Amino acid sequence: xxxxxxxxxxxxxxxxxxxxxxxxxxxxxxxxxxxxxxxxxxxxxxxxxxxxxxxxxxxxxxxxxxxxxxxxxxxxxxxxxxxxxxxxxxxxxxxxxxxxxxxxxxxxxxxxxxxxxxxxxxxxxxxxxxxxxxxxxxxxxxxxxxxxxxxxxxxxxxxxxxxxxxxxxxxxxxxxxxxxxxxxxxxxxxxxxxxxxxxxxxxxxxxxxxxxxxxxxxxxxxxxxxxxxxxxxxxxxxxxxxxxxxxxxxxxxxxxxxxxxxxxxxxxxxxxxxxxxxxxxxxxxxxxxxxxxxxxxxxxxxxxxxxxxxxxxxxxxxxxxxxxxxxxxxxxxxxx
Amino acid sequence: xxxxxxxxxxxxxxxxxxxxxxxxxxxxxxxxxxxxxxxxxxxxxxxxxxxxxxxxxxxxxxxxxxxxxxxxxxxxxxxxxxxxxxxxxxxxxxxxxxxxxxxxxxxxxxxxxxxxxxxxxxxxxxxxxxxxxxxxxxxxxxxxxxxxxxxxxxxxxxxxxxxxxxxxxxxxxxxxxxxxxxxxxxxxxxxxxxxxxxxxxxxxxxxxxxxxxxxxxxxxxxxxxxxxxxxxxxxxxxxxxxxxxxxxxxxxxxxxxxxxxxxxxxxxxxxxxxxxxxxxxxxxxxxxxxxxxxxxxxxxxxxxxxxxxxxxxxxxxxxxxxxxxxxxxxxxxxxxxxxxxxxxxxxxxxxxxxxxxxxxxxxxxxxxxxxxxxxxxxxxxxxxxxxxxxxxxxxxxxxxxxxxxxxxxxxxxxx
Numbered sequence: 001x002x003x004x005x006x007x008x009x010x011x012x013x014x015x016x017x018x019x020x021x022x023x024x025x026x027x028x029x030x031x032x033x034x035x036x037x038x039x040x041x042x043x044x045x046x047x048x049x050x051x052x053x054x055x056x057x058x059x060x061x062x063x064x065x066x067x068x069x070x071x072x073x074x075x076x077x078x079x080x081x082x083x084x085x086x087x088x089x090x091x092x093x094x095x096x097x098x099x100x101x102x103x104x105x106x107x108x109x110x111x112x113x114x115x116x117x118x119x120x121x122x123x124x125x126x127x128x129x130x131x132x133x134x135x136x137x138x139x140x141x142x143x144x145x146x147x148x149x150x151x152x153x154x155x156x157x158x159x160x161x162x163x164x165x166x167x168x169x170x171x172x173x174x175x176x177x178x179x180x181x182x183x184x185x186x187x188x189x190x191x192x193x194x195x196x197x198x199x200x201x202x203x204x205x206x207x208x209x210x211x212x213x214x215x216x217x218x219x220x221x222x223x224x225x226x227x228x229x230x231x232x233x234x235x236x237x238x239x240x241x242x243x244x245x246x247x248x249x250x251x252x253x254x255x256x257x258x259x260x261x262x263x264x265x266x267x268x269x270x271x272x273x274x275x276x277x278x279x280x281x282x283x284x285x286x287x288x289x290x291x292x293x294x295x296x297x298x299x300x301x302x303x304x305x306x307x308x309x310x311x312x313x314x315x316x317x318x319x320x321x322x323x324x325x326x327x328x329x330x331x332x333x334x335x336x
Numbered sequence: 337x338x339x340x341x342x343x344x345x346x347x348x349x350x351x352x353x354x355x356x357x358x359x360x361x362x363x364x365x366x367x368x369x370x371x372x373x374x375x376x377x378x379x380x381x382x383x384x385x386x387x388x389x390x391x392x393x394x395x396x397x398x399x400x401x402x403x404x405x406x407x408x409x410x411x412x413x414x415x416x417x418x419x420x421x422x423x424x425x426x427x428x429x430x431x432x433x434x435x436x437x438x439x440x441x442x443x444x445x446x447x448x449x450x451x452x453x454x455x456x457x458x459x460x461x462x463x464x465x466x467x468x469x470x471x472x473x474x475x476x477x478x479x480x481x482x483x484x485x486x487x488x489x490x491x492x493x494x495x496x497x498x499x500x501x502x503x504x505x506x507x508x509x510x511x512x513x514x515x516x517x518x519x520x521x522x523x524x525x526x527x528x529x530x531x532x533x534x535x536x537x538x539x540x541x542x543x544x545x546x547x548x549x550x551x552x553x554x555x556x557x558x559x560x561x562x563x564x565x566x567x568x569x570x571x572x573x574x575x576x577x578x579x580x581x582x583x584x585x586x587x588x589x590x591x592x593x594x595x596x597x598x599x600x601x602x603x604x605x606x607x608x609x610x611x612x613x614x615x616x617x618x619x620x621x622x623x624x625x626x627x628x629x630x631x632x633x634x635x636x637x638x639x640x641x642x643x644x645x646x647x648x649x650x651x652x653x654x655x656x657x658x659x660x661x662x663x664x665x666x667x668x669x670x671x672x673x674x675x676x677x678x679x680x681x682x683x684x685x686x687x688x689x690x691x692x693x694x695x696x697x698x699x700x701x702x703x704x705x706x707x708x709x710x711x712x713x714x715x716x717x718x719x720x721x722x723x724x725x726x727x728x729x730x731x732x733x734x735x736x737x738x739x740x741x742x743x744x745x746x747x748x749x750x751x
Contacts, residue, residue, distance in 0.1 A: 046550030054544070154376035154410075156566035158573065168579030187579035192546070262543040263570050266372070306547040 022048075029174050038308075042175045045186050047307040048300070053192040055299025056199030057258050061272050062279040062291045063206060064250035070223045070286030071243045073130050074123060077137040079251055080273030081144040086111040086252025087259035087268070088148060091157050100161050100260070107252040115248025119241050141269065149266050159260040165191045195261055202250070206288050219243055223286060278317060282324045284334025293332055362401045363665060365390075365656065366423035368434025368444075369459055369649070373410035374541040374566040375437060378594045378645045382436050382459055384635050385642070385649030389657060391634060397657040398665025409435055411540055413443035420444050424454050430667050431455050431660075433652050436645065437540075437564075438463035438482065438511025448472040453670035455678070457656050460648035462588075463510035464517070464743050467697035468728060474671070476678050476696045478655040479648035480614050480726065482511050483743070485588040486518030487702040487726045489612040493585055494526045497610065499557040501529040502585065505548060505571070506562035508537035513743040515562045515587045518730075521740065524750040530560070532746055542567060545574045552582070562587030568595045572603050588613030588644060591707050596715040597639035607715065609707045612723075614648065615687055616703035617641045617716040627686035640714045651685050658683055689725075697728045 005012040025034075026048065030041045038044065065079045086107040094103030118140070126132045168187040175184045210216040218239050221229045230236045255264075258272070275298065280286075283294025301320055305313025324331060367386045369379035383406060395402045405427050407419035416435040423429050432454060435444050441461025448456045449472045458466065458477035462485065467477050493499045502523070506512035520530050534556060536548050552559065559582050563571050568590045584606060589595070591611045596603075615624075627650075631642040638646075659677040667674055682691035688701040701724050705717035729737035741747055 040554075042554075043550050047547055050544075050546040050550065149372075154372040156374065156376070156569065158569065166577060168577060189546075189574070189577040189579075191577060263566065263573075265374070265541075265543075265566060267541070268543075303547050307551050 026173060029177060040176070042186060043307060045173060045175070046188065047303050049188055049192070050307075051300035051303035052296065053196045053261075053299070054303060055296040056196040057254065057261060057295075058275050058279050058299055059199050059292050059295035060202060060254035060257060061251060062276040062283075062295055063202065063288055064247035064254075065276040066280045066283070066286055066288060066291045067206075067250075068244055068247040069280070071219055071226075072123070072240060075130075075134045075137070076247070077134060077273060078118070078141040078144065079137075079247075079276055080269035080271070081141045081148075082111050082114065082248050082251035083255045083258070083272045084148060084264065084266075084269040085114070085144065086255030087264040088152050088157070088255075089252070090256035091159060091259065091264060094159060094256075100159060100256075103159070104253065104256045107256045108249045111252025111255070112245040112249030115244045116241050118248070119244040123244075124237065124240075141273070145266065145269055148269075152266075154266055156263050156265040157259070158263045159256070161191055161260050165194055169193065191261060195257055198257060202253075203288070203292055210288065215239070215242065278321050280331070281321055282331060284331025287331070287333040290331055290333030361399075362403050363397075363431070363660070363667065364403050364405055364427060364429040365653075366405050366407060366420075366427065366429035366432040366434070367459075367649070367653070368407040368409060368416065368419050368423060368432060369436045369645075370411045370440075371406075371408035372415075373412075375411045375564060376566075377598065378460075378565045378589070378643070379408070379436050381594055381639060381643045382434075382645040382649040384631070384638055385646035385651075386433060386653045388631060388634060388646065389650045389653035392630070392654070393657045397660035398663060400660070400665035402657070402660075405429060407434070409437075409440060411437040411440065413439045416440035417443045417447050420447055424451055429454070430671055431457070431656055433457045433649065433656060434459040434461075436460050437509075438466075438514065439509045441466040442510055445472045445475045448475045455656075455671045455675055457652040457678075458648075459652060460645045461511070462514060464514040464728075465510070467695045469738075469742070471695045471697075474675060476652075476655070476675075476692065478652045478690055478692070478698050480698045480700050480702065481728060482514030482588065483518030483521075483730070484700075484702060484726045484728060485613045486515055487612060487730065488704045488721060488723045489585070489610065490519050490522030490524075490528070491526065492612075492704055492720070493558070493610055494523055494528050497558070497583075499528065499585075501531075501556045502534075503553055503556045503559045503582075504530055504535040504562075505552075505559055506535075506537060506587070507540050507542075507564065507567060508745075509540060510743070511564075512537075512562040512587065513745065513747070516560070517740075517743040517747055519560060519562075519585070519587075520748050520750060521730075524748050528750070530750045532749065535745065537745060538563075538567070540567065543570055545571045546578070549575055549578045549580060552580075556582065558583045558585050560585040560587070561590050564589040564592075565594055569598050572606065576603065576605055584609045586611035586707070591705075591715075591717060592645075593617065593639040593641050593643040593716075594645060596707070596717075597641070597643070603715070604709075607707050607709060610705070610720075611707070611717065612702060612704045613644055613717075614700065614702060615642075615644045615717075616705045616719040616722075618708075618710070619687070619703065619719045619722075623684065623688075624686045640710070640712070641716060647686065651690065654685070655681055655683065655690075688722075693727060695728070699725055699727045702726045 068076050089110050090103035090107035093106040094100050169190045170185045170187055173186045175186045218234055279294040279298050283290030301316045305316040369382040371379045407423045409415040409419045436459045438461050441463050445466050456475045462482040534553050561584050586609045591609050659681055662677040663673050690698050690700045701722055704721040708718045710716040
């Protein structure tokens with residue numbers, strides 16, 4: 001941090017000023033000229049929160065994706081299918097047992113298991129052949145999409161989250177002052193705040209796991225040099241299977257979280273695969289921190305685009321991707 | 337391997353012998369509905385309507401057996417045309433009932449022009465221009481359309497509810513345009529306001545309404561919502577989650593059984609929402625209750641009460657069968673006589689008499705409704721008023737009505 005400030009004093013000041021302006025815009029009561037310029041404060045703050053929480057959801061999906069890629073150089077294009085399958089399995093379990101949390105746990109475990117199966121039965125057979133693995137995952141995703149359509153039909157499913165997660169919370173942020181002088185506070189869905197909390201928790205847990213544990217150390221070593229890791233006596237296949245299980249499990253986990261925030265229907269697999277791809281391209285393939293930064297950027301861009309210029313909102317996301325590829329092709333946090 | 341091949345060959349041979357014999361006493365009927373995408377549950381209920389009518393006739397009309405062939409689309413116009421082509425050109429159906437969604441209807445109407453010997457009956461698609469401008473001679477709509485469905489609602493919320501300014505949230509395609517026009521035209525004529533920058537248009541299948549909800553203005557009296565199926569369910573859930581407090585005005589399919597009867601949380605906050613449409617769940621009339629009873633008996637896993645999709649598909653299928661009876665199942669002249677019979681057909685439906693105008697669009701009764709909690713705890717639409725025999729031109733002459741211009745995002749502009 002200090003190094004950064006000393007090296008790039010100018011940019012540090014710019015970033016600090018932007019952050020300060022943002023904080024002011026969130027907590028201050030807006031003067032009229034600002035309201036005239038960019039609309040009501042409620043819209044701004046809600047869009048900002050929507051962007052962050054959507055970023056949290058994208059991070060949950062993309063972190064598994066980037067983890068698998070970082071270690072195995074395997075662009076798993078069936079990642080979206082795992083998201084959707086996890087959501088469906090979670091839904092069935094939650095419906096049958098009446099417990100949303102049980103659905104969440106089973107979705108994680110079931111998809112983690114399917115990840116291990118994929119790794120052991122399929123990817124191990126074509127190790128080192130990146131292109132073939134990628135093509136196989138496309139095939140798997142197409143077959144999986146049709147099988148899921150056959151089993152769960154095209155209906156939209158909605159989870160019933162626990163009652164205390166439903167409804168809106170009043171935030172200590174003043175939206176506007178009424179003519180009587182009373183403050184109107186901003187309301188925000190509790191569930192979406194919970195999504196953000198879960199994403200932050202998963203992010204911290206992943207960071208601790210990768211940086212503070214022995215297995216994490218092996219994984220990081222594997223990211224840098226697979227062959228050396230194998231040569232020093234580590235069972236690389238076991239590490240691969242473990243990472244694949246975590247990556248896939250996170251996708252299934254995100255399926256239930258995301259399916260509850262919005263809803264589950266065919267086509268969501270492609271949507272989240274595309275989102276993860278953009279997130280990791282922007283953030284840098286293989287970096288979990290990069291996935292967090294990328295997810296936040298894309299989530300905010302998507303929501304601000306939708307709220308402030310809906311017709312061209314989608315362009316903003318891809319604009320970020322294009323600029324990243326032009327200026328820093330390896331992604332914001334990408335090495336090499 | 338060979339065993340299967342041989343069997344298939346024999347089966348194929350048997351079929352080809354039986355084929356011509358079957359053709360003489362069987363008429364194929366195609367039914368097309370959205371069994372994929374955001375409107376899946378709507379399409380499923382539409383198909384229930386088709387089967388209900390066929391069951392009523394014992395799968396026989398004009399002395400011939402009716403063979404039902406179904407097709408599926410996903411609410412996009414090209415998927416509907418693809419499915420219609422498959423039914424017409426591969427399966428060779430001379431009669432097709434469908435599609436379900438507004439823009440699908442426009443596309444299938446255009447396709448109908450290229451198949452003059454096939455008779456098309458609308459499913460539940462309710463865009464205005466399917467029959468108003470440039471209609472096709474072989475396309476019939478016995479269910480009414482989106483602007484007709486709104487009859488009386490604009491006046492009702494202005495006069496009875498006292499709303500003066502509304503925001504609009506609707507899907508971005510021809511059917512909601514038609515509904516918004518039908519609602520706003522009388523509402524704005526009375527002096528109501530619906531600023532163009534407070535109208536929000538979302539694509540079909542939109543999942544995340546959070547940014548739209550954030551952008552909804554505070555200084556309106558109500559929000560007019562014209563979303564269907566999964567889109568409506570998603571919006572209502574997220575609006576409640578976000579602590580939304582504005583009262584709603586419902587489009588015809590927004591507070592329909594396909595939304596009210598959906599699984600999940602009960603959405604108590606929409607009790608009292610006014611709406612209008614071709615049916616009313618609680619209409620106190622023996623014809624309607626007989627229809628509801630038949631629906632419940634045949635489809636115990638359907639909605640608590642038939643949705644307007646089941647109703648529209650039922651009426652159109654029944655019209656197809658009644659006309660077949662009239663011509664004795666004779667379609668040998670490319671269906672000319674059959675279409676003649678359809679044009680002159682008028683009959684009793686569960687919601688009253690239906691007849692066609694000169695552009696083959698229905699004239700029928702429309703119901704003004706309000707959402708209440710039903711006897712079994714489920715939400716239903718209560719009849720407030722029946723508006724008799726609403727025509728597509730809403731009582732005006734055809735030329736006069738065209739002066740309103742084509743429906744769209746900014747029509748009427750309300751200024």
